[in-house]
Amino acid sequence: MQFAYTIIYVPDVAASLDFFERAFGFNRKFLHESGTYGELETGATTLAFAAHELADKNYSGGHIAAHTSPKPLGMEIAFTTDDVAAAHARALAAGATELFAPIAKPWGQVVSYVRCPDGALVELCTPIAA
Numbered sequence: 800m801q802f803a804y805t806i807i808y809v810p811d812v813a814a815s816l817d818f819f820e821r822a823f824g825f826n827r828k829f830l831h832e833s834g835t836y837g838e839l840e841t842g843a844t845t846l847a848f849a850a851h852e853l854a855d856k857n858y859s860g861g862h863i864a865a866h867t868s869p870k871p872l873g874m875e876i877a878f879t880t881d882d883v884a885a886a887h888a889r890a891l892a893a894g895a896t897e898l899f900a901p902i903a904k905p906w907g908q909v910v911s912y913v914r915c916p917d918g919a920l921v922e923l924c925t926p927i928a929a
Contacts, residue, residue: 865918
């Protein structure tokens with residue numbers, strides 16, 4: 800078994816790709832001509848976005864749209880960086896909402912949390928020392 804990708808269901812795939820490019824510096828891998836699915840170049844595990852209409856087709860019972868929830872959903876994606884403060888500031892400048900400013904944890908890791916315009920919860924953190 801291998802973790803291949805995470806898909807975030809969003810109201811506007813192109814807008815989410817654009818935000819993640821500006822906020823976190825990822826490059827766009829592709830956007831389907833329908834505009835309902837796109838991916839970023841993120842390394843071994845793909846980060847993808849799909850339109851809510853695709854989720855509606857896949858899940859007959861419906862789903863919770865993260866952007867309409869007053870609180871973040873109970874999951875996050877995390878990006879490691881050597882400079883959490885700069886990454887946090889860049890995300891805010893691109894339109895993210897601050898949930899928790901950068902802070903040093905007792906185990907030495909620096910961590911912050913932002914919420915993206917599409918509702919996704921993102922942790923920015925330094926790598927954990929091995």
